[in-house]
Structure formats: C-alpha cells, structure tokens
Amino acid sequence: LGRWAGWDFSVDPPQALFEDGSECLGGQKRKLTATFKCSSKAKLKTVTEPEACVYSAEVLHPGACDDSRAPEEGSEEGKLDRWAKVLSAQKELLESVDRELDSWRSEKAELERKRAATKGAEAAGGAAVESKPDPSLGAGEGGEQPKISEYAKWMEGGADGASAGADPTGTTKTTTGAPATQASSPPPEPEVPEAESPERKAHRDAEARWSEASAAAREAKLRAWGLEARLHPGLTGGMLALASLADECLEKTVDKFTYKVCFFRYVHQDTDSEKGVSLGRWMGWDFDGTSPRARFDRGAACGNGVRRSLTVSFACGERAAVETVTETKACVYEAE
Secondary structure (H helix, E strand, O other): OOEEEEEEOOOOOOEEEEEOOOEOOOOOEOEEEEEEEEOOOOEEEEEEEEEOOEEEEEEEEHHHOOOOOOOOOOOHHHHHHHHHHHHHHHHHHHHHHHHHHHHHHHHHHHHHHHHHHHHHHHHHHHHHOOOOOOHHHOOOHHHOOOOOOHHHHHHHHOHHHHHHOOOOOOOOOOOOOOOOOOOOOOOOOOOOOOOOOHHHHHHHHHHHHHHHHHHHHHHHHHHHHHHHHHOOOOOOHHHHHHHHHOOOEEEEEEOOEEEEEEOOOEEEEEOOOOOOEEEEEEEEEEOOOOOOEEEEEOOOEOOOOOEOEEEEOOOOOOOOOOOOEEEEEOOEEEEO
C-alpha cells in the first residue's frame, strides 16, 4: 500500500504517510495515511478505503496521549529518544575516525618527504667518499710506466733466482744487504662495524612509525565500515533501532537444526552431527521491499554447488528474537 513517506505536521497529532504503493487497475498508485489516538498500548485499530486505492488507518499509541509529558522509560517515544542518542554518538565516532585518518595521511606525507631527503643525503655522502689513487704507486714522469729492474725480477724468481746466484764450486755466495726471504704481509685488521648514521637511523624510525600508522589506519577504516553498515541512510524512523543489533547473536531451534544469526557478521547452522555450517556472511541491507531486509550470502556450498544464503525480514515485537527460519528452496533460507 506504500512506502514510508514521512510525517504530515499540518494536523495535530501528526499523520504518518505511506505512498508510491502498487498500482491499481486505473494506473493510480496506492497510498495510506495513518492517524493516531491515545491508548495505553500500540495497536492498529481500523483500516478503511474511503476511495479507490486511498487507504486510511487509525492507530492507537501512548505517544498520542500527551505531547508535553516526558517520554516514559519503556514507551516507544523513549526508545526513539534513546536510539537518537545512540545515532548521535556513533556519528561523532565516525567524525572522530575521519579526523584520525586525515591526521595519519598528513603524517604519511611528512614521513615520505623525510625518507626522500634521507635517500638523497646518503647518495651524496657515498659519492664524496670515493677512494683516491696513491700518487707514489702511479706512473712515472710523463705518464710512463716504471721499468722493472733485473733485481726485482730476480727477487720474484725466488728459489730459481737463488740457485742462479750460487757459486759453481758449490759454495753459496752471500750478498751483503740483500734480503734472504720476502717479507710476509701484515695480518688483516679486524673489521669494525660501521656506526649507523643519523640519517639512516631517522629513516629506520620513520619506516617504523609509518608501519604503525598504516596498521592503525586500517583498523580505523574497518571500524568505520562497520558503523556505515549499521547506520545505512536507508534506515529511517523506528528502523534505526536495527542498529542496536550490532554484536548481538540470536538463536532459533527448528526440528534438529539450531540457527545462530549474528547481525553484521554471519549466520551458522548446527546439527547433531555437524557444527558451524555457514549460511552466509553479512552482505548488507536490501531496500527493494516495503521494509529493509538483512542479507547474508556466500555461505557453505551445497551438493549442487549453490552456496547457502539467508534473508532476514523484520516485524514488530516486544524483544529481539528469531521467530521462524524456513528453507524456501534448496540452500536458500528466510528468517523472520
């Protein structure tokens, strides 16, 4: 008969408007107007059709008794007031998360700038510390390479050179001042670990801070996504109360099956022989009908390859509870 269209405050008490319903034979779309009267309990008293496709409903409600009184703790008006406060607090939390993300983005840009400056400083320092050739080991005057003397060749010859200098009579000829053996090279100096430069340390600290900031940003983003899923703009009026189902799981046993519906997370099905069969993960809200429905999809696969799914529709009740769960067709479930 129509979707929620808001309030008509031109009358007292205000009327609830539902418009854009199914079409009648003449092409006119159905609509309904609800008026309220004082009563101790909420109740739909009458529904009439004063003219074709135009309906009128009379609703009894405690909120219509006295607008000046403060809302009672258990009244619908009191519940709406509490839901409004919850919505306001969650909105402030979202704004706080946005501010944190902006701060982390600024910090990331600053860290990237410092990192680029550090790399530039390291490159400049490496070019300055190039080794210089020893002039004493270079070429001679005019760029000519020094000639190797016969004495140097004799020294490199080692034992052959020594035998060449022996006396034919068998006695060894001694040369005063000539080295008998080649001097041994000094032992290598132990390697001293290079001290970490201030630039390298700053770079390492910046990378650590960036990793921490990235992890915190991801966590904040997940929190923001969770809040957005709960506070969908399509949830209006009393339907905002569905946000209070966050982090709550409801169970229902039907025959040998126990269903566990955890809103904004998942749905499981337990049997005597099998536990934790997934009927789907939270996929969001479906606003195609007259009232929002919760969708869970991509559950465990059935034998025919179809993955299980569940859709939850909502009806007025004194408390949150799963009333029914049915399998409308293979691996497709509906809950109320």
